[in-house]
Amino acid sequence: MKLMQLFSSSLLLLCCVLFFNSGVSIVNGDLITDTCGKIAAKDPNVELQFCITTLQSDPASHGAKDLQALGESVIKLIKAKATNIYSTIEKLNSSTTDPKVRKALQDCDESYTNALDDIGEAYGSFVKSDYGSANIKLSATLDDASTCQDSFKDVGAKFPLVDETKYYSEIVDIGLAITNMFP
Numbered sequence: 239m240k241l242m243q244l245f246s247s248s249l250l251l252l253c254c255v256l257f258f259n260s261g262v263s264i265v266n267g268d269l270i271t272d273t274c275g276k277i278a279a280k281d282p283n284v285e286l287q288f289c290i291t292t293l294q295s296d297p298a299s300h301g302a303k304d305l306q307a308l309g310e311s312v313i314k315l316i317k318a319k320a321t322n323i324y325s326t327i328e329k330l331n332s333s334t335t336d337p338k339v340r341k342a343l344q345d346c347d348e349s350y351t352n353a354l355d356d357i358g359e360a361y362g363s364f365v366k367s368d369y370g371s372a373n374i375k376l377s378a379t380l381d382d383a384s385t386c387q388d389s390f391k392d393v394g395a396k397f398p399l400v401d402e403t404k405y406y407s408e409i410v411d412i413g414l415a416i417t418n419m420f421p
């Protein structure tokens with residue numbers, strides 16, 4: 239009986255040691271998990287699982303070997319998302335005849351044109367290690383996104399890009415958090 243107890247407690251200890259070791263190596267060894275963990279711990283707008291899933295499914299982010307490369311790929315992802323929203327705006331415009339909605343979409347078209355400029359500048363600053371300017375430009379794209387949303391409020395029309403804007407803001411928040419990780 240005693241021997242059995244000793245055996246099972248040794249086994250338990252061994253399991254603990256193995257589990258702990260693998261846990262540590264996952265955290266230290268995976269740039270995305272590690273970075274997303276730090277971001278989600280600080281920023282309540284970023285969900286840990288969203289961050290990990292989004293970056294793991296992006297080939298460039300998945301292949302990034304350091305934070306600089308990861309930041310660059312996240313800004314490219316932000317650009318891709320803004321481009322998507324821009325083409326959605328054009329599609330919505332061609333399928334509506336409501337002048338109010340047309341007006342709002344016209345404003346959104348301008349907002350996302352600005353956003354795409356800002357993202358280009360953010361990328362340029364980020365690759366030059368000017369993280370402060372990259373942060374300012376990425377923040378500006380969040381203003382652009384809410385300016386688009388407000389233009390629907392102004393004309394009293396339902397905002398058709400709720401999910402897209404939420405997703406967009408969340409990726410920009412990840413990008414902002416990465417620019418803040420550099421000294």
Ligand SMILES: *[C@@H]1O[C@H](CO)[C@@H](O)[C@H](O)[C@H]1NC(C)=O
Pocket residue numbers: 328331332340343344347
């Ligand atoms: C929306 O469609 C109208 C009519 O086709 C066009 O004149 C206008 O330039 C379009 N606006 C945008 C933002 O694409």
